[in-house]
Amino acid sequence: MPEVPIVMPQLGESIAEATIVKFNVRVGDVVSADEDLIEVETNKATMSVPTLCGGVIKELCAEEGESYAVGSVLGVIDVTEEEIARTGVSTVEEAQGAEGTAEEAEEANLHFKTEGGGYFEPKAVEPNVQGLPVPMGKKGAHYISPRMRARMNELGLQAADISAVNGSGAGGRVTVEDLEKFLDYISSWPSSSASPMRLAVADAMRRSWTRPLASVGRPIVMDKLLAHRSAQQPKPGLTLYVLRAFALALAEYPEAAGYLIGGKIVHPRAFDIGLAVQVDDGVMVPVVRDVDTKTVRDLTNDYAKLVELARARKLTEEHTRGGIATVTNFGTFGLTWGTPIPLPNETLILGISAGVKKPVWSDEVGAFIPVVEAELNLTFDHRVIDGGDAGRVLNRVAELLENPSSL
CATH class of the missing domain: 3.30.559.10 (Chloramphenicol acetyltransferase-like domain)
Structure with missing residues (x-):
């Protein structure tokens, strides 16, 4: 029976990924066209991922609470030839052929069936919120060295995020060592993940x-x-x-x-x-x-x-x-x-x-x-x-x- 991928859709022109909140279906469920399969959260709203055709859920290969890039395959539906002809959807094989080799598809975060059977696990991504940090000066405690900037980029930190760190460098500058000491200090504190919202x-x-x-x-x-x-x-x-x-x-x-x-x-x-x-x-x-x-x-x-x-x-x-x-x-x-x-x-x-x-x-x-x-x-x-x-x-x-x- 032909297989059709459930793909993370483009949910807005400025949205690159979304976090899965809840699956509304399970493997083996019969679904109809335009049925809401998955609830996802972007940095703007909670939306639904619908199916483009009717069929039977064969696989759900993503995890609740994880973020996935637009284009990621989140699952697979078994579909009849008649349903494909009626809806015009692309099968896994057609989509894989359009993307080139399996390796190219995986690199592009399109996770199709391998020759040996089974499916690539979709790669979870970190939510990516673009924006300008609080502006920094060029002297004393406000200066961020290239080494410090590189470490902040590795950790996904903005300049405003280190405002609580006491600096030991020249003029009160926060050094990488200061940052690492602060992160170690708070490592055992209660914490929770910040939502995309x-x-x-x-x-x-x-x-x-x-x-x-x-x-x-x-x-x-x-x-x-x-x-x-x-x-x-x-x-x-x-x-x-x-x-x-x-x-x-x-x-x-x-x-x-x-x-x-x-x-x-x-x-x-x-x-x-x-x-x-x-x-x-x-x-x-x-x-x-x-x-x-x-x-x-x-x-x-x-x-x-x-x-x-x-x-x-x-x-x-x-x-x-x-x-x-x-x-x-x-x-x-x-x-x-x-x-x-x-x-x-x-x-x-x-x-x-x-x-x-x-x-x-x-x-x-x-x-x-x-x-x-x-x-x-x-x-x-x-x-x-x-x-x-x-x-x-x-x-x-x-x-x-x-x-x-x-x-």
Whole structure:
């Protein structure tokens, strides 16, 4: 009976490998075309590897918890000639012939059947998260020697990873011996492997921190907004109001969302705003499109769908690309203040805190009255805008949120 390989697919144009989370099938199971066989995790989301044809699982040659490169054969399905003719899939023999010799196939991480029977074991790879480390200076403790850099590369360490190491070299420089002593010191400590999601967040924050970031903040009175939300059916998410107000403010001050490239500031061509959604061991940021042209009511369905996909770790690259700024509602964790960090490809991130009941003086009634007050915090790339520009954006957001009927 012909055999068809189960291959790690290309899960996104910037994704080179994925980690196997769970097998949904076992050897001997009968499967149909487009059935989800394996759950995998990339540095962006959890996805499924489907079968392109129906048949019987003959072999699963990969391991849960291991990462495999795109193109790796993860298993084999026995398939009828009729199913092959119907679906047009390639067999193991056809794929091996297209790749040349068995040795060439193995080197390319395509693990096909050998002449003596059996299958090559797929080669697990280390998750590869590309990015810039925290910038280092050229003197004293900040200098990294070529020998030290080579050792860090062997261990997969970034410059930020050695910040806890005390240096004994000239001017406090960290030497290879210092690093080895530190690694030996912590070798018996409890530890856990960082997930692809955690590595992706760490990489993004390292790259973000290569820029001079600053934050401004101010309180807003939430009573009108909360009353407006309660009157809607269904009730829109509070974060959706902030998204909408942020987009309208940026449409009025588009230079605030510009991105510095060399000697130019590239302005946004659309006001697509990211939404930070907390998931296990990280944060997903789906992007809500054209927020400045749609009302809160118009955006409710898109918003709810993106939040659901993010929490299920089912976002695709299309869901996450192209945002010009992000909104994060850290108030959902009961926090009353914070300074969020923008993504490397964005200049701004706006955070909103939990609402707190406070007495506020009212000139209208000549007395203190109880109101619900929350903090807005805007973090920005100080190369692109200054505090005054950031303040104008933030004040406009606050004005819009305190008059929610305009949203």
